[in-house]
Amino acid sequence: MMCYIYDGSFEGLLTAIYETYYRKEHPNKILSITDYEKSFLYKDVFIDTDPNKSDKVYNSIKTKISNQTLKHVFHAFVSENEDSGTWIYNYLRLGWKVGKKLDLHLTDDRVLAIHNITRKVSREIHYMQGLLRFRKIKNDVFYAPFEPQFNIVGLLASHFANRMSDQNWIIHDVKRDIGVLYNQEEWVITNINLKGDITFAEDEEFYQKLWKEYFKNIAIKNRINPKLQKSNMPMKYWKYLIEKN
Amino acid sequence: MEILDKLKILADAAKYDVSCSSSGSSRKNKKGGLGNSHISGICHSWSDDGRCISLLKILFTNYCIYDCAYCVNRSSNDIPRAMFSPEEMVNLTVNFYRRNYIEGLFLSSAIYKSPSYTMELLLKTVKTLREKNFNGYIHLKAIPGADLNIMREAGKHVDRMSVNIELPSNNGLKLLAPQKSKEHIIKPMGLISSKIVENVSERKLYKNSDKFVPAGQSTQLIVGATPDKDLNILTLSESLYERFNLKRVYYSAYVPVSKHPNLPQISTPPLLREHRLYQADWLLRFYGFKSQELLDSKNPNFDIHFDPKCNWAIRNLHLFPVEINRADYEMLLRIPGIGIKSAKKIISARRVGPINYDNLKKIGAVLKRAKYFITCQGKYYGETKFNEDNIKNSLLANSSDKLNITQGEQLSLFSLYPNLLPLPDILTKITGEL
Known part of the structure; x- marks a missing residue:
């Protein structure tokens, strides 16, 4: 059995998929180096990332299959699921066979695997558009720490750049030490290493207090329903919520 | 009075309003502005009762000249009262919005001095927000009985406008809200819906003309405060959807907030009934059903066991x-x-x-x-x-469905209103979507 190993980047994964066609090989697994463990069952093939090759695959997905498929592939990739590389590979192989209609094959396991994981990723993106909390820190910068399950910080950037276009902000994925910085004109993804405490702006505590008070008073006491609250708003997201701390 | 105390009182007073939806509008941000709206709406939190919080749902004031029996803010009720100024309201909205606490503002009010006077204050608030380049979602309650010109003006600034129909029948209104009349409620609804239609054709000619209530209008009514049957309620909703092109009718299980000879005495809100009405409402709007198919005079109420x-x-x-x-x-x-x-x-x-x-x-x-x-x-x-x-x-x-319908202790309620079946918690999902 054969296993392809790429460097963990999206370009790396697409390069690996390019190589399977170029070398006419059918690896059983495509793994990111971060998930790789030596196993004597597999013959390991390490792939060197090559932007030219990954571009070719990227364009081929777009033109020969569809933009929707491209989005699915990227969302599956940021899920950082150990199997996502393999799933994407199998999904795309079917895609190049059936073309534009790939995402209609809703009963095919290869399509299903991708749709299931991308549904989870999209759901988290949508959750975070609502549950992210900015704190105003000194110099009028709005800072939002969070720990998403998937690597979605880049997928949130354009939403907040459109919405909070007149303020400087930072969205910080604390788990992965990366973040998006925005300066009222453009945003960049970068590594973030915060040391020391953050100083809040003067009025920050006041608004946090107001928000907590609002949150407390808007609930109808005769209808208290913690189970419903938790099923709508998973507890894993509570850590950074002002109103829940 | 401190802002914090006002917020406490006026959020508490607004909590029985059901709608929190922030969907249906795709207002874009302007250069250097703050906010936009998301076509399917975004929930920002879920309160302890499990309902989604999308908009800052608040009353402008709870000083009220009316004395509606079912309402906490009725003038005869002895509760703390407060009132915001438009500036305070604007400040609060913008600062919550910048921190991503909310999707926008849902502004409603009790009737202070007169309907038109109150409506002026609301108009001033939403106008100031837009002048400050705030492009987030705004849902405004139209005050029944207010000057229609003020409502027309307000419609240019907001995404959704709603008039509460409050009770499913005119009789119910007479009994519990004698100062409100059906005419006062229906008139603004008619105005809003005709202005929306007018605006759509206007915008085909002049692309830049302002949008009028782009997310449409909605309404809400209280279930279980009057002896109306599910059939009456559903036919009412159906005709509102057809006649006024409403986006949503919200149902709110009556929460016993006061004792009044005209009100039923119940221990818990009729949540299952509310749930069934929502299910049926969905069937009307998205599944192509007609109310007559779901209920008829022989079966005027929904079955508790089956959806x-x-x-x-x-x-x-x-x-x-x-x-x-x-x-x-x-x-x-x-x-x-x-x-x-x-x-x-x-x-x-x-x-x-x-x-x-x-x-x-x-x-x-x-x-x-x-x-x-x-x-x-x-x-x-x-x-x-x-x-x-x-x-x-x-x-x-x-x-x-774990409906443990315990019989016996609740039998006393049947004698009064057979439809008021208090039941244990039923998941009623009122999400910001749709």
């Missing part, structure tokens, strides 16, 4: 079982356990190959209900004889 669609299917067994591979979209939607998403998926998947029973599960259909009403490639999977009694029993046997 309205299941109930309809059981009464119309001659239309079933339906072959999944051949039925059209409209019929697929009528199968219990198959929703809009799975019906669409079935249509998609059928284009590339036949669907078998296992596939259906993968697609996301709720087979524990659907299996009694379908065939897959000609085979019936119901594991029971195809007749009304058998299907009913099987559905009941594996129903996951």
Whole structure:
């Protein structure tokens, strides 16, 4: 059995998929180096990332299959699921066979695997558009720490750049030490290493207090329903919520 | 009074308003501005009762000249009162919005001094927000009885406007809210809906003319404070959707907030009834059902054991079982356990190959209900004889709705209003979507 190993980047994964066609090989697994463990069952093939090759695959997905498929592939990739590389590979192989209609094959396991994981990723993106909390820190910068399950910080950037276009902000994925910085004109993804405490702006505590008070008073006491609250708003997201701390 | 105290009082007073939806508008941000709206709406939190918080839902003031029996803010009620200024309201909204606490503002008010005076204050608030380049979602309550010109002006600035119909019948209004009349409620609804239609055709000619209430109008009514039957309520909703093109009718289970000889005495809000009404409401708006199909004068109230669609299917067994591979979209939607998403998926998947029973599960259909009403490639999977009694029993046997309807202690309530069945917690999902 054969296993392809790429460097963990999206370009790396697409390069690996390019190589399977170029070398006419059918690896059983495509793994990111971060998930790789030596196993004597597999013959390991390490792939060197090559932007030219990954571009070719990227364009081929777009033109020969569809933009929707491209989005699915990227969302599956940021899920950082150990199997996502393999799933994407199998999904795309079917895609190049059936073309534009790939995402209609809703009963095919290869399509299903991708749709299931991308549904989870999209759901988290949508959750975070609502549950992210900015704190105003000194110099009028709005800072939002969070720990998403998937690597979605880049997928949130354009939403907040459109919405909070007149303020400087930072969205910080604390788990992965990366973040998006925005300066009222453009945003960049970068590594973030915060040391020391953050100083809040003067009025920050006041608004946090107001928000907590609002949150407390808007609930109808005769209808208290913690189970419903938790099923709508998973507890894993509570850590950074002002109103829940 | 401190802002914090005002917020406490006026948020508390607004909590019985059901709507929190922030969907249906795609207002874009302007250069250097703050905020936009998301077409499907975004929930920002869920309060301890499990309801979503999307908008800053608040009253401008709870000083009220009216004395409606069912309402906490009635003038005869001895509660703390407060009032914001438009500037305070604007400040609060913008600062909450910048921290991503909210999707926008849902501003309502009790009637201070006069309907028109109150409406002026609300107009001033939303106008100031827009002048400050705030482009987030605004839902404004129109005050019944206010000058229609003020409402027309306000409609240019907000995304959604709503007039509460409060009670399902004119009799109910007379009994519990004698100072409000149906005419005062229907008039602004008519105005808003005709202005929306006018604005749509206007915008075809002049692209830059302001949008008028782009997310449409909605209303809300209280369920269980009057003896109205589900049938009356549903027909009312249906006619509101048809006549005024309403986006939503919200139902709010009556929460006992006061004792009044004209009000029923109940211990808990009729949540299951509210839930069933929402289910039926969805059937009207998205599933192509008519109210007459779901209820009639012989069965004027919904069944507690079966959801309205299941109930309809059981009464119309001659239309079933339906072959999944051949039925059209409209019929697929009528199968219990198959929703809009799975019906669409079935249509998609059928284009590339036949669907078998296992596939259906993968697609996301709720087979524990659907299996009694379908065939897959000609085979019936119901594991029971195809007749009304058998299907009913099987559905009941594996129903996951944990409705432990304890009889006895609640019998006293039946004598007053048989529809007021207080029941344990039922998941009523009122999400920001749709």
